Amino acid sequence: MRMQGIVGLTFLAFVVQSTIVPWIIPGEFAGRIVPHFTLAVVLFAAMYHSRHSALLLGAGFGLLQDVVFRGHLLGLHAYAMALIGYLFGLLLERRRSTMMMALVVVAFGTLLYELALYFVYKVFQFTQESLSWALVDHILPSLFLQLAFALAVYIPLRRWFQNLAMNRYSKKEPE
């Protein structure tokens, strides 16, 4: 039941980032500001829930992205999101992360994700652009949107995930 809630929420983030956000972004920035809301939710899950749920969410919704917008490669988003979610979960799962910490994690996670995408596409020669150009063109502008989103959902998401995690631990203790 609780896991279903998280999956539903992530799906909502996925749908919003592929349908509503392109309309909000002004024309000059179309294709330059790219939302990665599902990644933000995955990172929150890693910080405040558990690294395993982050791994599953990342793999699942990365694969959904891969299949629905089937382009050059299959499995890239799934692998990148799952790996980044798991790594940050491994580092920060047991700590009490503050808001600044959460924002920094989301920023680093997104940067890592974009770089991973860029380098994989570059290796397979689906893109010819230089790294510095890619950074200025879309990676950094997207980062601002990502931070704004993380800030907006920080309080409700943190509360929710911590409640879930708390319930889980309190259930385990009596055994």
Place this chain on the structure above:
Amino acid sequence: MISFILFIAVIGVSISNRSGLTAPEKFLRDTTGFVQQWFYKPAGYMAGFFQDIGNLRAMHEENEQLRMTVAAYTRDKVKFNAMEQTNQSLQELLHFTEAQKKINDYKFLFAQVIAVSPDPYNQTLTINLGSKNGIKEKMAVITDEGMVGIISKVSEVTSTIMPLLELNDQAPGISATALGKQKQSFGIVSSYNKETQMLQMTKIAADDPMTKGDTILTSGLNNVYPEGLVIGTVESIQDSDFGLTKTASIKLAADFDHLNEVLVVQKPEAIQ
């Protein structure tokens, strides 16, 4: 480590240009598309509504322009009817076969965009028509301004458009020609340069009459894409590395952001 090997294997499989989709893939795409269309359209209407309020003043001018265009259109229509009749009678005289007569009988399918991919290197669009509606891979997709892209993947009730922005050297290009010089001009639109935001047209012969400002159309020569779809205008022409051919930079005609409705061009069945 095992997962890394798995990742490489999956990418390897997907890169080998497997055409078509498996049943679970189709199911996932269609169900997601079903949900996505509830969001994309209303968002588009809202955005359009606010834009319209802003544009109220420009509307009057646009109306005037449209009236002029309609007048020109009715004039051309008379000419067109006469020409079509002569064309038909000439075709009768030359004993054209049925297939030859229908070669330019394109059908246009009206489709709604339902989602845009949030991946900067793979900006595909999803539309709400699929194999059920007669969509097939490699059909051309246009808007009223010009060509937008090509259908790249098809499932039952949704399909994916690969926009011209994603053209690269790995995929086969689109054969193209210049408006008014269809007989002498030829080149291949092969890739899109994101840094200059121009399409590259290569393999243009050194004695080609194409000049700056020409409108570039699909030539229909390779029998994959229809003939006469507007791609863009020539911005500059350079000699290529060895000097044997020329390369042109083309500014795209169609506007790619905030796409709402597109037309899929369906070629007549007989010649496919």
